[in-house]
Amino acid sequence: MNFESRVALITGAGSEGGIGREIARQLSKKGAEVILSDINEDGLQTGIREIEDLGGIAHSITMDVTNKKSVQQGVKEITENLGKIDILVNNAGVSRPTNVTEISEDEWDLVFNVNMKGVFFLTQAVLPYMEEKNYGRIVNLGSVSGKRGGGIFGGSHYSAAKAGVTGFTKAVAREAAKYQITCNSVAPGLVGGTEITSGLLTDEKKKAIQNDIPLGRVGKVEDIAYSIAFLVSEEAGYITGEELDINGGSHID
Template sequence: MDFENRVALITGAGSLEGIGMSIARQLSKRGATVVLADINKNGVEAGANEIEGKGGKAYAVQLDVTDQKQMQSVVEEMVKKVGKIDIVVNNAGVSRPSRVQEITESEWDFVLNVNLKGPFFLTQAVLPYMKENRYGRIVNLSSVSGKRGGGVFGGSHYSAAKAGLTGFTKAVAREVASYGITCNTVAPGLIGGTDITGGLMTEEKEQEIKRDIPLGRLGQVEDVSYAITFLASEGAGYITGEELDINGGSHID
């Protein structure tokens, strides 16, 4: 897979241990220029430094994906700087392990805004440029929680947001296909070593979760980023509206 002359914008790339940064590494080592966008400024700067230290090309941008104006201006600014955006990975996400009766309206809005409204804003912002170039790859981070119901670390709002993102992806896929733009989701199971568990993972919980995974281990960020790299590649141009499960067999449908 060759990403020479491709520009990729990845949201939620502000954690060196997270999925976003792993995607950035995969794309960068195959030649892409990567734009790391996250609400965490220090995080994206550290990520960009790492990539540039290895000879890659990276930009660090502070961005709150729930702020539509900021989103528009970041996209416009990056297109001015690097000429285009070929690939978007809507990876920024938050989860809360609340039970349905405990979820307040503001928590509901927070989880839905980051996980669902953010990808909508970014898709809207990049589409004019992708359409003009008649090329685009959009990959959205859903979750097994959106398919089988509440995960261990995400409540019903998280499941609703991720299931909503899958529907959004399918609709966008149909709408923009004639411009050479694909739009797909990946649905990871629990990925070890990431911050999404909010520090709630224990050794005991991990063993319990592993017992339900036919492949016998938690996922790793590279399991997810490699699949996304494929969907973001030129060769995946005939795949759109698809959801790729990355869960070790814990949910097969």
């Protein structure tokens, strides 16, 4: 896989041990010019230095994926400075393990706004630029919870939002295909070391989840990043509207 001359935007890339940072690292290693996006400005700067130290080209843009104006302004700034966005990875996400009877409206809105509305805002903003170039790769982060109705960490709001991402991905794939744009999703199981659980995942719960994984371990950020790198590559140009399970066998369709 070679991403030289490609420009890739990755949301939720501010967390040091997160999936977004690893995606940016892997695409950069293969030649892409990467833009790290997040609301965590300090994390973005750390990420840029890390990629530059590895010899890559990286930029950052502070963007709130739940705010349409912030997204539109950010995408406009990127295209004005770099001329295009070839690859979009909608990675920003948040999860809460709240029982359905205890979910407040504010928490429901938070989970949906980040996980679902953010994917919509970014895709809607980036697609016109991809259509103009007659080329694009979009990958959205779903979750095993959206397929099996929870049972991993997130509550019903998280499962519902991630199931929505799956349906949205398939619809966009159909609409964008005539422009040679592919749109796929990945559905990770539990991935260790990330901040999506906001420190709420106990060691006891983590052990119980791990015991239910046939491959005997939780996922690593590299497991997800390698798969996404393939989906946004030239080699995956005939794959669109698909959802790739990356869960060690904890859920098998």
